[in-house]
Amino acid sequence: MSFWKSLLAAKTEPEPTIAFGRYSDAYKSQDRFSAWDTSLKLYEEGRYADAVRSFADYLSNQAGDNTRVHERDGVFSLDFYQGSKQVQCTMTDRLFRAEAKIAHCKTLNVGFLRKAIAYNYQLNYSRFALDPGNNLCMLFDSLLSECSPHKLYYGLKELALQSDKEDDLLLSEFDQLQILYNQHIKRPDPAIAQTKIRFVRNKLSENEAPEVLGSLNPRRFQGALTYVYLAALYSIDYLVKPEGVVMDIIGRVHQRYFSVPPDNIDEKISVLREALKELAEVEDVQLERELYEVISTFGVTSSVSQDVIAQFIDAEMQSLKWYAENGHDRVCQAICNYVAAYSLYNFALPGPDHDLMHLYFEVVENKFFRDLGYKVEFMSRDGLSVEVGRVNQRIAEILRVHRTEHPGLPVNPRLVQTGLPAFSQELLLFIRNLQLSA
DSSP states (O other): OHHHHHHHHHHHHHOOOOOSOOOSOOOOOOOHHHHHHHHHHHHHHHOOHHHHHHHHHHOOTTTSSSSSEEEEETEEEEEEEETTTEEEEESHHHHHEEEEEEEEESOOOHHHHHHHHHTTTTTTSSSEEEOTTEEEEEEEEEGGGOOHHHHHHHHHHHHHHHHHHHHHHHHHHHTEEEOOTTTBBOOHHHHHHHHHHHHHHHHHHTSSSSTTTSSSOOOOHHHHHHHHHHHHHHHHHHHHHHHHHHHOOOOHHHHHHSOOTTOOOHHHHHHHHHHHHHHHHHHHHHHHOOOOOBBBBOSSSSSSSHHHHHHHHHHHHOOOOOHTTOOHHHHHHHHHHHHHHHHHHHHEEEEHHHHHHHHHHHHHHHHHHHHHHHOOOBOOSSSBOOOOOHHHHHHHHHHHHTTTOOSSSOOOOOOOSHHHHHHHHHHHHHHTOOOOOH
């Protein structure tokens, strides 16, 4: 009897709730967009305080857990979360003010004070400052009559994103700083954190393997090597979702890599190797500190149309063609991994695209998801072939969820490839060909 009870309990055991990828505010519900339109209208009518109140409604995310609004004695207050930071806003009859406390200064150090002042020259709306309690803060303030919804959005977004980024970076660099107001973050189960750390270490070590490109010589096929490196970096960002130093390394290499001219492949490789070396030097203890769940209000990525996604996939499939024709499966897989991971990193994808790209990784990184506790059996027990019937069933479920908004989505997906490189290409082309409503 105990055997059957344990078997039934295993079947009903809930799956973990783990966030993947970065938050995006590009796709809000219709009532949030209505609140934005109302805020614009009220501001144009000169009803500035009411415009701010409607703007606060617009900021609320779908779960409604990122903002808190209250009003007392004629003072309107809005608090919202952005990652590890809490931003506190107040509005009087004349002024709007927002503040995020970065860290407490145990002693005043010229190093971080100089860095804070230098940052101020790069900011458009906000600024670093010290409050009377020696807390390093970021501030944004404005006359209420000048607080258009657009100014509020970009000003608060700059303050929120910058303060969320800099607290981890400054705290890791300066011992004189002490963390403040991060009680709302959620630390993962230690077993999940260790699974993520192992995933990062495995990804980094795979890049150093002599057979990283299969039978191809990495020194001669540097273009193929860039796909391997970029796929690893973007996959770590999406699947592990580190904060702080590791997130900053990935963000910096993303910018540096694409600022190098396309024909300068040596420098591109150098940029990527330098970043991978930096990641490898991050100790497990530091990495574990950066693995926490957060609530966010602002996103970094912008929404894109299905045409942009289709053009991106088409371009990379052309790059893949020669490798596929000559049987270089490792490179083909790396290019596909890059397409999916880059899309999730750089774009705020439409709902169907996002969910299918996530499914892509549930298949390709099936062992990782299983180690996290998910019951996603999309690969055979030996890990050599895709259980395409189960994948088709999951695709059908995803499409059914989004069909109300996108009625042109197919009903019966029929992917057939069971080899992982061929399946990866087939799924990406399936996403490329989706008909989404404008």
